[in-house]
Amino acid sequence: MGLVAISVLIVSLLAAGLALLLVVAERFIANYGSCEIEINKDKKFTVEGGQPLLSMLVNEKIFIPSACGGRGTCGYCKVKVTEGGGLILPTETPFLTKQEQEEGIRLSCQIKIRNNLKIEIPQELLRVKEYQCICTRIEDLTYDMKRFRFELKNPPQIEYIPGQYMQLLCPPYKGSPEEVYRAYSIASDPAQKHIVDLIIRRVSNGICTTWCFEYLKEGDSVRMNGPYGDFRLSDSDAPMVFVAGGSGMAPFVSILHHMEHTGNSRKVKYFYGGNQVRDLCLDEEMKRFEKALAGFEYIPVVVEPAQGESWEGQRGLVTEAVQRAYSDLSGHEGYLCGSPGMIDAATKVLTAMGMNKERVYYDKFA
Amino acid sequence: MSINQELWTALVVCFSAVFTQNILLTTFLGMCPFTSVSREVKTAIGLGAAVVFVMTCTTILNWMAYHWILAPLGLEFYRFILFIIIIAAFVQFVEMVIDRYSPKLYQNLGIFLPLITVNCAILGASLFMVIRDYTLIVTVGWGFGAGLGWLLAILAMAGIRQKLNPARIPAGLQGPGITLIIAGLMALAFIGFTGVLG
Numbered sequence: 006m007g008l009v010a011i012s013v014l015i016v017s018l019l020a021a022g023l024a025l026l027l028v029v030a031e032r033f034i035a036n037y038g039s040c041e042i043e044i045n046k047d048k049k050f051t052v053e054g055g056q057p058l059l060s061m062l063v064n065e066k067i068f069i070p071s072a073c074g075g076r077g078t079c080g081y082c083k084v085k086v087t088e089g090g091g092l093i094l095p096t097e098t099p100f101l102t103k104q105e106q107e108e109g110i111r112l113s114c115q116i117k118i119r120n121n122l123k124i125e126i127p128q129e130l131l132r133v134k135e136y137q138c139i140c141t142r143i144e145d146l147t148y149d150m151k152r153f154r155f156e157l158k159n160p161p162q163i164e165y166i167p168g169q170y171m172q173l174l175c176p177p178y179k180g181s182p183e184e185v186y187r188a189y190s191i192a193s194d195p196a197q198k199h200i201v202d203l204i205i206r207r208v209s210n211g212i213c214t215t216w217c218f219e220y221l222k223e224g225d226s227v228r229m230n231g232p233y234g235d236f237r238l239s240d241s242d243a244p245m246v247f248v249a250g251g252s253g254m255a256p257f258v259s260i261l262h263h264m265e266h267t268g269n270s271r272k273v274k275y276f277y278g279g280n281q282v283r284d285l286c287l288d289e290e291m292k293r294f295e296k297a298l299a300g301f302e303y304i305p306v307v308v309e310p311a312q313g314e315s316w317e318g319q320r321g322l323v324t325e326a327v328q329r330a331y332s333d334l335s336g337h338e339g340y341l342c343g344s345p346g347m348i349d350a351a352t353k354v355l356t357a358m359g360m361n362k363e364r365v366y367y368d369k370f371a
Numbered sequence: 372m373s374i375n376q377e378l379w380t381a382l383v384v385c386f387s388a389v390f391t392q393n394i395l396l397t398t399f400l401g402m403c404p405f406t407s408v409s410r411e412v413k414t415a416i417g418l419g420a421a422v423v424f425v426m427t428c429t430t431i432l433n434w435m436a437y438h439w440i441l442a443p444l445g446l447e448f449y450r451f452i453l454f455i456i457i458i459a460a461f462v463q464f465v466e467m468v469i470d471r472y473s474p475k476l477y478q479n480l481g482i483f484l485p486l487i488t489v490n491c492a493i494l495g496a497s498l499f500m501v502i503r504d505y506t507l508i509v510t511v512g513w514g515f516g517a518g519l520g521w522l523l524a525i526l527a528m529a530g531i532r533q534k535l536n537p538a539r540i541p542a543g544l545q546g547p548g549i550t551l552i553i554a555g556l557m558a559l560a561f562i563g564f565t566g567v568l569g
Contacts, residue, residue: 019453023460
């Protein structure tokens with residue numbers, strides 16, 4: 006008995022001693038002091054060193070897009086580091102092209118602040134803010150899609166370009182211990198500056214979608230930041246082809262509202278695809294846009310209506326419907342939103358039909 | 372044993388640890404990083420160098436802990452726990468130091484250090500040192516030699532695998548499969564060294 010007690014004590018002491026050594030080392034060796042970060046040669050702030058750049062920027066209310074929460078797996082949090090970033094780490098290289106590496110583009114989540122830094126961030130991102138909002142309405146669109154309406158409280162209004170997206174903060178809940186951010190396109194009328202609608206499709210085992218579908222209730226307070234993204238209408242007046250599937254509907258709702266307000270009469274054919282009739286949503290709103298917008302035509306496409314579903318519209322893949330509707334797409338612009346597979350297939354079809362690859366704009370769900 | 376004799380023994384132990392008693396090829400310890408990080412010579416050298424360093428230092432530290440703390444108290448059976456704790460703490464510490472003072476070295480070596488904490492060859496080297504009853508000086512030779520042997524083995528493997536890149540390997544054997552077969556052949560080849568110290 007005595008031996009057990011003594012030996013446990015001794016080993017615990019040794020372990021505690023080593024732990025203490027590490028704590029002391031952390032305190033003195035890993036202490037980088039305070040460092041100064043300069044953004045775009047103008048804004049400066051001082052932070053405690055030793056932390057990743059990304060989280061320091063978030064603390065300063067500068068929101069860099071990041072979907073993985075700083076683990077270096079999404080590759081979104083790129084910033085240009087002009088001074089003090091050190092060498093490019095092996096964890097960054099898979100996400101940076103050769104050209105980006107030469108320009109000094111880095112993943113901000115992988116850079117540890119050790120000294121004074123000079124970085125450049127696009128002006129657009131500096132406009133990104135964090136919004137405190139209340140979820141005021143949750144509406145079923147299909148069996149697996151819902152539209153969530155959020156009213157902004159602080160700040161009370163948002164300016165965004167239709168087609169941009171927000172990052173919704175999913176708080177920790179049972180089964181998901183960490184905060185995560187997920188990106189969703191804004192699906193509301195940009196003229197209603199106090200409202201952000203998001204269309205979310207349930208992903209089985211998705212962290213954020215599970216939270217939205219099972220935990221989020223009307224009246225709950227949530228946080229999001231944005232707007233991000235460069236998916237938007239071009240300034241030209243070329244005829245357009247919209248292609249979307251599932252919750253890829255979202256940015257187009259916002260874009261169509263905007264076109265209605267600005268009296269935009271560009272020719273648009275919008276192909277919206279689903280596997281079955283039950284996958285399609287917002288049919289009535291689209292019909293209303295058809296009446297309100299002179300050049301707009303809405304073409305829902307269903308691959309294979311389920312038994313008992315009545316369907317009079319087009320059948321097959323959306324890409325097949327596009328091929329039926331046009332013979333030549335040169336001079337047209339393509340706008341795509343949906344799964345990577347859908348976008349790759351649609352890009353192939355559009356370019357094969359004569360569309361300039363530079364004129365195909367898309368928003369890929371990652 | 373005089374100091375000269377000990378130094379000579381250390382040298383012999385070191386040499387045999389590299390060639391005849393190669394820790395990887397005779398005892399097959401440290402196979403996990405050996406199969407997964409042996410695709411390129413460059414990374415293999417990085418990992419190998421980190422192993423040499425950590426193995427040399429931890430065998431020495433563990434020798435001290437064993438002979439000066441555990442043995443006098445009669446607590447030898449605690450060596451497994453203590454050795455692991457010491458290795459982990461040491462690696463953490465070194466990582467912190469390198470990260471702070473030598474970003475260049477950290478870039479080449481630092482990312483491999485956490486991998487090594489759980490490399491069984493490191494613990495194995497410390498345990499062999501106890502079983503074989505090495506003195507402190509011999510332990511230095513042993514730790515360094517065992518690490519060097521591991522480096523040599525992974526370096527050879529990486530070289531072979533790079534040469535193998537254009538080869539058409541049957542689907543079922545690609546990756547770890549062919550690596551294990553090569554490791555077996557290499558182990559056979561290293562048996563050829565056995566007589567050297569005879």
